[in-house]
Amino acid sequence: MRILLLTHSFNSLTQRLFGVLRAQRHTVSVELDIADSVAQEAVGLFQPDVVLAPFLKRRIPQSIWQKVVCLVVHPGVPGDRGPSALDWALMRGDKHWGVTVLQAVEDMDAGEVWAWQPLTMRPYATKSSLYRREVTDAAVHAVLRALQRYVPGRLHPNAPGITNTAAGTWNPLMPQAIRRIDWATDTTATVLQKIAAADGSPGVLDALFGQPCRLFDAHPASPAIVSRFMHSPPGTLLARRGPALLRRTVDDAVWIGHVRLEAPPHQLPAHDFMLKLPAALVFAAQAAHLFESPVELMRNDDEWDELRYREFGPEGARVGWLDFEFHNGAMSERQCLRLRDALRWVRTRPTQLLVLAGGQDFFSNGIHLHDIEAAQRVAGDSAADASWRNINAMNDATLEVLTLTDRITVAALHGNAGAGGCFLALATDLVWAHAGVVLNPHYKNMGNLYGSEYWTYSLPRRLGEAASLALMQQRLPLSAPEAVTIGVLDDCFGSDGAAFSAQVLARCLAMAGEPGLAERLNAKQVQREHDEMRKPLATYRDEELNRMNRNFYGFDPSYHVARHHFVFRKPHAWTPRHLALHRELKPASTPSKPA
Numbered sequence: 362m363r364i365l366l367l368t369h370s371f372n373s374l375t376q377r378l379f380g381v382l383r384a385q386r387h388t389v390s391v392e393l394d395i396a397d398s399v400a401q402e403a404v405g406l407f408q409p410d411v412v413l414a415p416f417l418k419r420r421i422p423q424s425i426w427q428k429v430v431c432l433v434v435h436p437g438v439p440g441d442r443g444p445s446a447l448d449w450a451l452m453r454g455d456k457h458w459g460v461t462v463l464q465a466v467e468d469m470d471a472g473e474v475w476a477w478q479p480l481t482m483r484p485y486a487t488k489s490s491l492y493r494r495e496v497t498d499a500a501v502h503a504v505l506r507a508l509q510r511y512v513p514g515r516l517h518p519n520a521p522g523i524t525n526t527a528a529g530t531w532n533p534l535m536p537q538a539i540r541r542i543d544w545a546t547d548t549t550a551t552v553l554q555k556i557a558a559a560d561g562s563p564g565v566l567d568a569l570f571g572q573p574c575r576l577f578d579a580h581p582a583s584p585a586i587v588s589r590f591m592h593s594p595p596g597t598l599l600a601r602r603g604p605a606l607l608r609r610t611v612d613d614a615v616w617i618g619h620v621r622l623e624a625p626p627h628q629l630p631a632h633d634f635m636l637k638l639p640a641a642l643v644f645a646a647q648a649a650h651l652f653e654s655p656v657e658l659m660r661n662d663d664e665w666d667e668l669r670y671r672e673f674g675p676e677g678a679r680v681g682w683l684d685f686e687f688h689n690g691a692m693s694e695r696q697c698l699r700l701r702d703a704l705r706w707v708r709t710r711p712t713q714l715l716v717l718a719g720g721q722d723f724f725s726n727g728i729h730l731h732d733i734e735a736a737q738r739v740a741g742d743s744a745a746d747a748s749w750r751n752i753n754a755m756n757d758a759t760l761e762v763l764t765l766t767d768r769i770t771v772a773a774l775h776g777n778a779g780a781g782g783c784f785l786a787l788a789t790d791l792v793w794a795h796a797g798v799v800l801n802p803h804y805k806n807m808g809n810l811y812g813s814e815y816w817t818y819s820l821p822r823r824l825g826e827a828a829s830l831a832l833m834q835q836r837l838p839l840s841a842p843e844a845v846t847i848g849v850l851d852d853c854f855g856s857d858g859a860a861f862s863a864q865v866l867a868r869c870l871a872m873a874g875e876p877g878l879a880e881r882l883n884a885k886q887v888q889r890e891h892d893e894m895r896k897p898l899a900t901y902r903d904e905e906l907n908r909m910n911r912n913f914y915g916f917d918p919s920y921h922v923a924r925h926h927f928v929f930r931k932p933h934a935w936t937p938r939h940l941a942l943h944r945e946l947k948p949a950s951t952p953s954k955p956a
C-alpha cells in the first residue's frame with residue numbers, strides 16, 4: 362500500500378510506525394501538517410491508499426477525508442474523545458486504557474473505529490513514558506489491524522467498525538485548575554500523579570521560591586531523607602540533589618527534577634520562560650542555602666538519583682550495571698561529567714562485564730540542547746561555548762567506555778537513542794535493544810551538525826566507511842530489527858523493556874562465567890592496541906572537534922538556528938525532503954481514489 366503519514370511532527374510514535382510499515386513493504390511517505398493546502402498537495406502528489414495520522418493537532422481537511430481513507434491514531438479507548446486523553450486517564454487513575462484507530466470525519470475523534478488495542482497502565486508511569494512505551498506498542502498493533510481492513514477503492518472497512526459517536530465522551534483540554542497541587546492537603550501519591558499526568562507538556566503550574574513555574578519530572582523521596590525533615594511544614598523546599606529540589610508534602614516529600622518558568626500574566630512568554638531546565642539550575646541562587654544531599658552510586662533502590670550502579674553474579678563472573686536516567690535522555694555538561702566520573706569509579710570494581718543501561722525511556726539523546734540554549738542568556742557565556750564544553754564532556758564519558766578494555770562492555774538500549782546518544786552506545790563491545798527501540802544514528806538533522814563521540818571510529822568499525830557515510834547522510838530513523846540487519850546493533854530481543862532487561866542480565870551473567878572470557882578480553886585488548894597504533898583515538902577526536910568547532914563558531918549558523926527551533930518547538934515550515942518521498946516524484950497521472 363501507499364501510506365502517507367500526516368503528522369504534526371516526526372515524533373517517536375510516527376518514527377516507530379514509519380519503520381514497522383516499511384518493514385511490511387508498504388511505500389511510506391511523510392508530510393508534516395503545516396496547512397490544509399500543503400496536505401492536499403501532498404495527497405495529490407503521492408496518491409496514497411491511506412492517509413495515517415499518528416499525531417495531529419488539527420483536523421484533517423474535509424477535501425482529503427472525503428476522497429481518501431484517513432485513519433487517525435487516538436491515545437484513548439473507543440468512545441474517548443478530546444486532546445487530553447492520557448492526562449484524564451492518568452488523573453482518574455485508570456488501570457486499563459487503550460489506543461484507537463478511527464476514521465477522520467467532521468468532528469474530532471468521532472469517526473468509525475477500524476481497530477483498537479487495550480493496554481495496561483503502568484503504575485507510577487508518567488504521561489510521556491506511557492506514550493513512548495505502552496501507547497506506542499498498542500498503536501502499532503491497532504494500526505496494523507486497521508490496515509488489514511482496508512479494501513482498495515472503498516472508503517469503509519471490510520466489515521462494520523464500532524460507531525464512535527454514540528458512546529463518545531468529549532473530554533476537554535485539561536485546565537490547570539484541575540492539575541493544581543494543594544501542598545497543604547495533597548499526599549505524595551497525589552502530587553506525583555498530578556505531575557505525571559502533565560509530564561512533557563504542559564506541566565503543573567505552581568511556584569518555587571515565590572516564582573511561578575511549571576513542574577515536571579517528579580520522584581518520591583526515600584524514608585531516610587524524609588526523616589531528616591519530619592518537622593518541616595508541607596510545601597517547604599528542603600534539599601537539593603543533582604538537577605532536583607526536594608519539597609515536603611503532607612506525608613513525605615518529592616524530588617522535583619525540572620521546571621519551566623512561567624511568564625507573568627498578560628505578557629507574551631519571552632524565550633527565557635519557555636525552556637525546561639533542571640530545577641536546581643533555574644533556582645541555583647535561591648537553592649544555594651539548601652541542604653545538599655548527594656548519594657552513592659550503589660545504594661538502596663528507594664533512594665532516587667540520576668545514576669545508579671548495581672552488581673550481579675558471583676565473584677569472578679560478576680556483572681556491573683550502570684543506569685543513567687537523564688531526563689529526556691539529554692546529557693548536559695554536568696551530567697556527562699557525572700557519567701564520566703561514575704565510569705572511572707566503575708573501573709575499580711571487580712567485574713568481568715559492564716552493562717550501560719541508559720534510561721528506561723531514552724538510552725541517550727546526546728548533548729543537552731535546552732541547557733545550551735539557556736547558556737545563551739547567561740552573562741559571559743554563549744551557546745557556542747556551552748556546546749563546546751558539552752561535547753567535550755560527552756567525549757570524555759565516551760572515551761572512558763572505549764578504553765575500558767579489562768572487561769566486556771554492553772550497551773542495553775531500553776529506550777530510543779538519538780545522535781550522540783547512539784554513538785555513546787556504539788562505544789561498547791556489544792549493542793543490544795528490544796524490538797520497539799528506534800535509533801537516529803546521525804547528527805545532520807540538527808543544523809548539519811558533524812557530530813563527535815568518536816563516531817568516525819566506532820561506526821566504520823561496524824559498517825565500513827561507505828555504509829557509515831550513507832547512514833549519516835540519509836538521516837532516517839532505524840527500527841531495532843533494521844539496525845540489526847545492517848550491523849548497527851548486534852542483537853534485538855525481548856518484547857518490551859522489562860522482558861529485555863531480564864534477558865540482558867541472564868545473557869551477561871552467562872557470558873561473565875564463560876571459560877573463554879579471558880581469551881575474549883585478550884583479543885579485545887590486542888584489537889584496541891592495534892587500532893590505537895593505526896590511528897589514535899585522540900586523532901579521531903581532534904578531527905571531529907575541528908568540524909564541530911566550525912559548526913559552533915563558524916560563519917554558518919545552521920546548528921544554532923536548528924537548535925533554537927528544536928528547543929522552542931517552532932512549527933515546521935516544510936517537510937524535510939528525505940521524509941517527503943512524494944516531493945521527489947512527479948505528480949502521479951492516476952486519478953485519486955474513488956469515494
Ligand code: COA
Nearest residue numbers: 372373561637689691726727728729730731779780781807
Ligand atoms: N537536548 C535537550 N532536550 C532533548 C534532546 C536533547 N538532545 N533530545 C530530546 N530532548 C527533549 C525534547 O525537547 C522533548 O522535550 P519535552 O518533553 O519537554 O517536549 C523530549 O526530549 C522528547 O523529545 P522529542 O523530540 O519529543 O522525542 P522523540 O522521541 O519524538 O524524538 C529525537 C527523538 C532523538 C529524534 C529528537 O528528540 C531529537 O532529534 N533530539 C535531538 C538529538 C540531537 O540532535 N542531539 C544533539 C546532537 S548530539
